[in-house]
Amino acid sequence: MFGFSPDDIHDGFVHVERQILMHKSQLYFGPPKGGKERDAPLPQALAKRILTHQEHFEPIEVTLLWLDPEEPDLAREDRRKVTVRLLVHTGRRGPINRTTWNTKAWKPALAEVGVIPPLPERQPGEKPSRVWEPSREHGFHVLRHAYASVMLEAGESIVSLAKWLGHSDPAFTLRTYTHFMPQAGARGLSAIEAWLTDLG
Template sequence: MRSRIWNHIIPLLGSTALIEIDSAALRSFKADLLSRVADSSPEFIWIHLSSILTATVEDKRLLKHPMKVHRSVKRPKRQEKKAKAWSRPTVDAVRAGLQERYRVAVDLGVGPGLRQGEDFTLDEKDIDFDRGVVHVRRQLRWDSRGRPYFCLPRGGKTRTVLLPPNLALRIREHLRRFPAVECTLPWRNPEPPKTKVEARQRKPVMVRLLLSTSQGNRIFYKTWNERSWRPALASAGVVRVVGEKTARHGGRVRRHPVFERSREDMFHVLRRTYASVQLEAGESVVSLSQWLGHASPAITLEHYAHFMPGAGRRSLAAIDIWLAA
């Protein structure tokens, strides 16, 4: 929300007086918004602006909500796009382009379908080799000031996912070569506690991270995306190098490549690939929904139904046999 407001609402409407936000201003805002962001973002940004204007009415800075008065200006519609999954050769090529210590991150994205924040905070004890499961208990996040902390996975619930035997072998080999690293961070909120209750809620948690940097630190997602993930995408031919940027560090000048932006090819595509493999194999949507940590199977179907090429044909064959009898 912070990013959408400061990157899009403020630049486009920040110099406009509240009383001047009429139908023309809203149409201009909508047109500019659609020209600079894509997919579902315009709809969410429009909702954020509507919430801000609602607050202005409640605080009596405006008499009426501009969006409700000027109903001819409709909210931007979400552009529905099918979730993208990678083929096995693409996954293997991107994995090969990463440093060896980071390759298991790809395995954990495709194997149990972990999100990036869950991947970077996995404890070696979360891998239950005996039972053959992975316990997803936390994620690594940063607040608006760049301070890291641990919290529950998205949706506020933990989950247990099956551990493929070959993934277990890869994890064992990874731990043999790159032992787990201890990391202690606040829980839920990095702000210093002000009460005893907050002190209990934010009590630091120590995790033995399965994934860490070569310096033995936790992974910072922005650095990892720019210095490891995008170069791996480029080496696999998924994105192109479109330029170069120069950065000065003291008296040293470093040049870094600028890569083509492709949001659909970021780490989350591994989770979609996991879902596609499960559904194409005929796995239950209910089971997959639990493994992905979705609130309901309906969400899983909404995002991944197109990965079910046999959906309908099996039931058609069953009914056809029944009618033949």
């Protein structure tokens, strides 16, 4: 999300080609998860929200070095620079560090609505804590799982979902998200019942 540019939208799809990575305390652009570029369908409702966001918060150009996972120790001066118009950015017009955003925005929002416990109250003279209880199931990555579950509940195929998520093997997608398919058996049963009814 933090590496997304409005320029990545083409013909109703988002071309996923980069993310923002942290390496040795520096932010870089780098290839998406698994190094797999892909195209994911963009719902019209989300496209409209992106346009509305741009009307209020103009995208800014950000230049970062490119981090190739296959060459993690390449000297900075030997890396290529990449300039991208980012949709979301910091108040200082820079790229967003996902760890900082998780600590200062995502976790406080979850605590505010009661999904996770709030930070412990500090004692007089004590520095405010920014250490949240570990909560993997409520990490930002859960939005990827939410996307998968909505698609599967709607009856989308595992093959299409695997392609959009960047999985090379649809079987992996099936193993990962099969618990999000509670209606799969019911749909099959209904189809067989309808077929048998037509025969009768």
